[in-house]
Amino acid sequence: MKKWLIALGVFISVVIIVLLSPSPDFKPQAETNLIVKGERIYSEYCVDCHGENGKGEGAQIGTALNNQHFLSTFSNKDIFKIINEGKEQTMMPQFGFLEEDNINALVSFIRNWQTDTLELEAPSVIEGNASNGRRLYNLYCITCHGETGSGTLTKAAAIGNPITVENMTPQQMWISTAYGREETRMGPSLKGQDGVRQLDEQEISDVITYIRQDLVQLYDPKESKHSTHAIIED
Ligand code: HEC
Numbered sequence: 329m330k331k332w333l334i335a336l337g338v339f340i341s342v343v344i345i346v347l348l349s350p351s352p353d354f355k356p357q358a359e360t361n362l363i364v365k366g367e368r369i370y371s372e373y374c375v376d377c378h379g380e381n382g383k384g385e386g387a388q389i390g391t392a393l394n395n396q397h398f399l400s401t402f403s404n405k406d407i408f409k410i411i412n413e414g415k416e417q418t419m420m421p422q423f424g425f426l427e428e429d430n431i432n433a434l435v436s437f438i439r440n441w442q443t444d445t446l447e448l449e450a451p452s453v454i455e456g457n458a459s460n461g462r463r464l465y466n467l468y469c470i471t472c473h474g475e476t477g478s479g480t481l482t483k484a485a486a487i488g489n490p491i492t493v494e495n496m497t498p499q500q501m502w503i504s505t506a507y508g509r510e511e512t513r514m515g516p517s518l519k520g521q522d523g524v525r526q527l528d529e530q531e532i533s534d535v536i537t538y539i540r541q542d543l544v545q546l547y548d549p550k551e552s553k554h555s556t557h558a559i560i561e562d
């Protein structure tokens with residue numbers, strides 16, 4: 329066979345392989361720019377608490393933002409709102425002073441950590457028995473989240489915080505409780521999941537009902553004397 333024919337064959341094969349091979353990392357240039365910009369802002373304002381790769385739970389204990397359970401439960405709009413408004417009476421400051429574009433860049437940067445979309449389902453209506461929920465909370469959650477839901481002793485998030493309760497839907501809370509957050513101390517609670525707590529669906533609804541109805545009224549950031557999660561103001 330003529331050399332040029334072989335060369336042509338090789339060339340055509342290479343073109344076909346390149347055209348057919350999927351490129352999962354391909355992102356439009358505009359989005360890549362946004363992520364790069366977000367990373368810059370993140371290293372200025374967030375890295376001290378949430379850590380270089382968003383793992384959280386470091387010395388300054390922001391929660392884990394690179395977490396697939398977190399990213400599969402919260403939309404970009406939710407994350408925007410948390411950054412924009414912060415969480416009053418916790419260590420999460422508000423960044424409303426940043427321009428909207430900059431907050432959007434932060435959201436893109438955080439979303440860029442998502443490698444997986446987990447199928448996490450919750451009942452469409454979450455109703456339960458608050459007093460049974462209280463009993464379960466005191467048995468299974470209080471050691472980390474505290475008597476008033478402040479996330480004591482740097483152990484956990486402030487789930488009794490009124491802003492958290494207002495901004496998180498009952499479904500998002502149910503999902504976070506049922507499936508936990510991989511690679512953090514927040515293990516799953518749903519029966520059949522690989523966790524220390526084995527609660528059935530109704531029991532989880534009971535706990536969520538208790539948190540949203542009653543714990544939120546008890547919330548006291550001063551509870552966590554050593555905590556970085558709830559702010560201590562004298
Ligand atoms: C061993 C400690 C521990 C126990 C016990 C525990 N949690 Fe958590 N929980 C955590 C930590 C740590 C986080 C934050 C994880 C992260 O970095 O994202 C968390 C996060 C959460 C969140 C998400 C809060 C947010 O703002 O996104 C919810 C909801 C929650 N826990 C509910 C519960 C409930 C309900 C129980 C009891 C059934 C419970 N947890 C038991 C440690 C714990």
Ligand code: HEC
Pocket residue numbers: 370373374375376377378388389390391392393398407410411415418419420421423434479484485486487489492556557558
């Ligand atoms: C002073 C420490 C601190 C700084 C700075 C900080 N955070 Fe936080 N952040 C926290 C803490 C602590 C929490 C958990 C609050 C709680 O207990 O509910 C949190 C929670 C969050 C959450 C909700 C996570 C969840 O699991 O529900 C998001 C999103 C977030 N921070 C993004 C950011 C971004 C983006 C920045 C930078 C613009 C930032 N944070 C800067 C401490 C901080």
